[in-house]
Amino acid sequence: MVVKQEAVVGVINKVLLTFCLCFFFVAKAQVKNADSLLTYRKKVLETVEIDLLTSYYDQSGSHAAVTGGIGNEDLQDFSPTIVIRYPLNQDDVLTADIGISAYTSASSSNGNPFNKSGASGGGGYDDYDDDDDDNHSESETSGGSPWFASTGASSEDILTSINFSYAHAAEDRNKYWSVNLGTSFEYDYESIGGGASYTKLWNEKNTELTFKGQVFLDKWKPIIPTEVHEYNLYGSNFQTNVKSYFYGVSVIDKEGISTGNYMPSKFKDFTLVNRNTYSGSISFSQILSKRLQFSVFLDYVIQEGLLSNPLQRVYFNDVDNYYIGNKNAIANYTSPQNTSVFHLADDIERLPSQRIKTPLGLRVNYYINEVFVLRSYYRYYTDNWGVRSNTFQFELPIRFNMKWKLTPIYRFYDQTAVDYFAPYDQHNSSSSYYTSDYDLSAFSSNQLGASLTYTDIFSSLKVFDFGLKTVSLRFQNYKRSDGLSAFIITGGLSFVLD
Numbered sequence: 001m002v003v004k005q006e007a008v009v010g011v012i013n014k015v016l017l018t019f020c021l022c023f024f025f026v027a028k029a030q031v032k033n034a035d036s037l038l039t040y041r042k043k044v045l046e047t048v049e050i051d052l053l054t055s056y057y058d059q060s061g062s063h064a065a066v067t068g069g070i071g072n073e074d075l076q077d078f079s080p081t082i083v084i085r086y087p088l089n090q091d092d093v094l095t096a097d098i099g100i101s102a103y104t105s106a107s108s109s110n111g112n113p114f115n116k117s118g119a120s121g122g123g124g125y126d127d128y129d130d131d132d133d134d135n136h137s138e139s140e141t142s143g144g145s146p147w148f149a150s151t152g153a154s155s156e157d158i159l160t161s162i163n164f165s166y167a168h169a170a171e172d173r174n175k176y177w178s179v180n181l182g183t184s185f186e187y188d189y190e191s192i193g194g195g196a197s198y199t200k201l202w203n204e205k206n207t208e209l210t211f212k213g214q215v216f217l218d219k220w221k222p223i224i225p226t227e228v229h230e231y232n233l234y235g236s237n238f239q240t241n242v243k244s245y246f247y248g249v250s251v252i253d254k255e256g257i258s259t260g261n262y263m264p265s266k267f268k269d270f271t272l273v274n275r276n277t278y279s280g281s282i283s284f285s286q287i288l289s290k291r292l293q294f295s296v297f298l299d300y301v302i303q304e305g306l307l308s309n310p311l312q313r314v315y316f317n318d319v320d321n322y323y324i325g326n327k328n329a330i331a332n333y334t335s336p337q338n339t340s341v342f343h344l345a346d347d348i349e350r351l352p353s354q355r356i357k358t359p360l361g362l363r364v365n366y367y368i369n370e371v372f373v374l375r376s377y378y379r380y381y382t383d384n385w386g387v388r389s390n391t392f393q394f395e396l397p398i399r400f401n402m403k404w405k406l407t408p409i410y411r412f413y414d415q416t417a418v419d420y421f422a423p424y425d426q427h428n429s430s431s432s433y434y435t436s437d438y439d440l441s442a443f444s445s446n447q448l449g450a451s452l453t454y455t456d457i458f459s460s461l462k463v464f465d466f467g468l469k470t471v472s473l474r475f476q477n478y479k480r481s482d483g484l485s486a487f488i489i490t491g492g493l494s495f496v497l498d
Helices: 002-037 125-129 226-237 327-332
Strands: 049-060 075-087 092-105 156-169 175-186 189-202 207-220 274-287 292-305 322-325 341-343 354-367 373-383 388-395 404-415 443-455 466-480 485-497
Antiparallel strands (some): 049 075, 049 485, 092 156, 156 175, 175 189, 207 274, 274 292, 322 341, 354 373, 388 404, 404 443, 443 466, 466 485
């Protein structure tokens, strides 16, 4: 899988390089031709702009959803992106946004926790296609733990996204409309989406109203935990079928006694693999004075289809527990010191096939003086799954001069749990819906950070025919009340074509 991903990254890099070079030469020629042919009118975008963005995200926690609400949540993500904005003429702008997100995840790796040291031997969950005839002996099952990252295919992945948008401005610059289309794909998920927006300004551009609509048509390629997959494939005799990963492997109960009674019979195969999202929003912005501006927005979002994650396990408190591995570690199962026994799933996450979300937000910006501007943001969110949340954010840009700006940032968030959440091993098997994903639990979080921006209004530093416009660097530290923490670094370079 690593070799495959390196090959994919190589191909993507070549495509991006070729695209950028072609775009550069075409853009340079056409911008010059357009300038000579068209009567002067101030452009929406004066020249070609290119943004090079990248971010690194590092996370740790102890409530992995893949292993039923406990376990290692370590995750690292590296996300480079290129954004190209190209003025077709005075009124129209074409934008291309291409990015990848390469991540490694300890929790996702445990879709198949038995890799190498467990029931599946040397296979990750991609082995389902061609390794089902590899049975494994008792001696291979000493490992596997929610606290120990597997080395299977699910431990890493690459998300690729490609988006294009076209924007048009009326001659008086009081009306704008845009359309966009994009796609993204990774190992077990793909998405295609598009939308449109319309903006009207009046009152000498002091008042603004925007309407926006989006549609995303997504599709799962469902990957389920190894033990559930084997049951689904071979039925009730999956522990005795010679083609099963579990053939010849001891499954033990909570007393450590070998038994053949494990049966995740609550599992039912999928009738839906699509996830569709439809959203509409309206926003209103008003400049009240030279110092004060506010805006409000309302969104309405409908999601339909497979809204749960098939890889996430659930455990019931009213059925017997079964394990693979070291029976002496069962009593210490929920401790990070457990590295040698794994609790087999009772089922996977189940959630309703429709979710309706309604966020309502407010922004207020106040110009204090030439040095300070206060930016504030509040959002209230509600949905039909029982979540209610509040978000507060404050920024205080500090402008030292025309070039340097430092912006401290603070963000607070809290939410109630969905109606279907319960911690590890606390669900009831009679329920129709259940999840142990702590992203859907009740929690609060604090995020503290700052960004530093350098702006060269004359773009004096040149790279080929491009002048460097801005350089930005942003740091954020995130802590959640359930113990999850993260650190994010984001950097960006913006260039303009001379």
